[in-house]
Amino acid sequence: MAAKNGASDAHRSRDRLGDIIFGTETPAGKTFDLILIIAILVSVAVVMLESTEYFRTNYGPLLTGLEWGFTILFTVEYLMRLYTAARPWRYARSFFGIVDLLSIIPTYISYFFPGTQVLVAIRTLRILRVFRVLKLVKFVREAGVLGRAIVASRHKIIVFLYTVLVLAVIVGSLMYLIEGEEHGFTSIPRSIYWAIVTVTTVGYGDITPQTVAGQTLSAFLMIMGYAIIAVPTGIVTTELAREEMRSTARLMCRSCNTEGHDPDAAYCKFCGEALINHLNAQRE
Amino acid sequence: MAAKNGASDAHRSRDRLGDIIFGTETPAGKTFDLILIIAILVSVAVVMLESTEYFRTNYGPLLTGLEWGFTILFTVEYLMRLYTAARPWRYARSFFGIVDLLSIIPTYISYFFPGTQVLVAIRTLRILRVFRVLKLVKFVREAGVLGRAIVASRHKIIVFLYTVLVLAVIVGSLMYLIEGEEHGFTSIPRSIYWAIVTVTTVGYGDITPQTVAGQTLSAFLMIMGYAIIAVPTGIVTTELAREEMRSTARLMCRSCNTEGHDPDAAYCKFCGEALINHLNAQRE
């Protein structure tokens, strides 16, 4: 009886811990998430400062100490997540499970293998962890609308990006022929890199055409890049407008059979009958 | 009696002065605003010329004289605003109250503390004062539509900007690993600066990738930046279209006093009463 109670208590306390760690509803869960966000952001700042020569030279020991503190904190958190997760193995293989692991491993590796100092930059992946905690805030619906609009237009965006890449390959190859190695276009891949820099209107200027033919071709490429940026914009705008419409206006009037009512409407704007949102129940 | 009249007169003349300074309706108020706009623009031009070596050397005394003239003019104006404001302290702490103060203080400080010459650049903040005076012109409705559209889409824009920043942090850290300090990526913050320069398609070219891996990753980042510019554009366009629709066809229900009805609505969507478009007559 006592053993069963003990097991049940342990079970219950694990559940409660899980609510705090994974949940975002309870006050304790919110406090946990807030502390975690601050810890993540400060630890990313520490990683950045450590990579700067000035801070590495002057505050090296302090930054190393902080880094170890955060690593131990995140390790404890990771183990607790494994312990409280309903399916630990599934959590470990999930996107955030891998990010959580990658956030702590480099510090341990650099301790045992001194030459792997450079791997520590991987720790900035910690910034991705903030996305999980963002469940806290109200931005989720907005992110959802954006996400669905991008997913819905993914085919068109792939067609577009493929066209841009083919354009970059062809113009890059032509520029390799026209300008040649003496003007910085030393190979086709490098010329394609130049073409991407140009068509996306980034324009570093590390490689630039020197001949009249090359400048004419690149002027053509620039104008192409300048005009076709309109295409993804049009795609996303159209999809976003439709997604907005879908997620906000799904009311139908049963008396006159019209649609297109606002999400806050209680009466039909065409015939004045009361509206019933018959899709609300369906949507999750 | 005379004292009372005197006080009342003083009160009345203060009100009249306030109408001229803060108001934009009366002819005197309009003239005052026009003179103020010219004074602001000329004084900003003087600050700019003063920062240019050629003008500082050749016209130094003239510019200093003009600057003192404008400072005294704006000081008098500031004191009059304080005097005529209904709640002086509230004005002093308001956005424009602080801008007004920052517009005049640097000149006095540079007089008493000769080494603070450099602070004078703060005086270009005066340009912000023009916004207040813009109440004059008809652009306010347009600015209102734009402003409301941006406010309505602020959540989506924050989600978007956060995603761009996280992308810049991650790609920046990877480039620090790939390119290393010998190619100009001397620290993670500097690499993130490079990533922002690249993803926004600015592309200074002060730091550029030299290795094949780095150029491949940055080509990916450029194409991302080129494609995802579509997202804020889609957001603002969708919101602007909706805001336009709302602000051009503003129907009001006389029975429940609600607004926001569609331009083709015949019945109030909140209470079911018939709508009368009482604004159609007013609008030209």
Next chain:
Amino acid sequence: MAAKNGASDAHRSRDRLGDIIFGTETPAGKTFDLILIIAILVSVAVVMLESTEYFRTNYGPLLTGLEWGFTILFTVEYLMRLYTAARPWRYARSFFGIVDLLSIIPTYISYFFPGTQVLVAIRTLRILRVFRVLKLVKFVREAGVLGRAIVASRHKIIVFLYTVLVLAVIVGSLMYLIEGEEHGFTSIPRSIYWAIVTVTTVGYGDITPQTVAGQTLSAFLMIMGYAIIAVPTGIVTTELAREEMRSTARLMCRSCNTEGHDPDAAYCKFCGEALINHLNAQRE
């Protein structure tokens, strides 16, 4: 009688000449316009080649000869336009009248005043003359839709551009404080030039921030510039959609009083009655 006939004949032949020169309907008018377009484009090409050192050295006399040929041709054309225009003085002061004059004057000036060689670049203004002749082609309706959309959104675009300029002035002044003259920010106007280069995402890289504070501020400016490009796009898109709607769908069904029919519709899509385009007559 003969004199009257003679005057009438001269009058009639002037009218016929005017039809050829200004008109675009008759076969003779179309041929004239086609020859003129070719002459304009070739003469602009000659101006460009003349500015190139290689061609100036090797083909100088040929290019000068061609230039004089075109100048005389355009002078004859200009005089004929003056002669055949209904109101010569009004034509001379019109936009295209001034462009026509500016296209021929520099050559004469450079003949009489040898030092004014450099003015010849003004002759590229000839390219503007092609716009007049474009009446030929069908692009006019499209240009009209674009033009009206831009005119309709001009207030919003001015508000937008003013905001961008104020942002550039403020960030430029701050960068002058932060970076100082030793990093290329030698004056406030030059810093504002840098800010405009950055906020428009052009990014020459001739002036770049060197300090951490300057790079942080410019990263902020880039992200602003990257995000706010969405605003004019949204404005023009919304206006263009509305303009399209206006210019294409102005049919109203007289039997069921509905609008929104396509411009090619002959029957009402809601009730099946025949449609009468009662606005066609009104529109020019």
Next chain:
Amino acid sequence: MAAKNGASDAHRSRDRLGDIIFGTETPAGKTFDLILIIAILVSVAVVMLESTEYFRTNYGPLLTGLEWGFTILFTVEYLMRLYTAARPWRYARSFFGIVDLLSIIPTYISYFFPGTQVLVAIRTLRILRVFRVLKLVKFVREAGVLGRAIVASRHKIIVFLYTVLVLAVIVGSLMYLIEGEEHGFTSIPRSIYWAIVTVTTVGYGDITPQTVAGQTLSAFLMIMGYAIIAVPTGIVTTELAREEMRSTARLMCRSCNTEGHDPDAAYCKFCGEALINHLNAQRE
């Protein structure tokens, strides 16, 4: 009889071969297309590596061998296409027929004329062949929507591009006057190249204005370029929204066989007959 059967057999086997090579429906046709895509992509990669000095030096013979293998493979494929095509001559003159030929010829030419090594870059045109094979995948409908939207807005885009080019010619000529040859603006064509680099917001920084007047004019050009990018975006977005609407709700009138009716239409707008949405059932 036997001869006739033999001829019929040969005919039938040619048809079957044609189905495999040109078709995309049968399993054999799909397998053929998949192998072809892989061969194309690998051969393009080989061309790119061959242009890189490191790979040319270390793996020259291997790459040459692979190149000859692919050339022979594509030659066999080209001959088979000629053999199985219903109209061989029409295929040979078609866009893809020419691309197929250009993909194999440079290798043979470089064998017979050793100095034409450089022509091999033309072989990257092979990447265009992937477009034909893309019939395989589902992206065709999406590409069709994009393509029709761009075709429908081609007049407006041409007007826009012409305006941008005229702006570049005029500002380029002015900059040649203002900056002169000593600041890199050595000729009008080169100044126009600079203007295009600037107005498209590419901004290499290989030519930059040095004078105050030049910087002011280029700041104006940048802001123009930054604002007018909104125009093609608006055009494509509007057209895409309309195209989407058309292609998703395609009603056909059974009495007059016309398409292009709005999704909410109940009667044919051309003949007034009742419409039945016979595609709703077909669509998933």
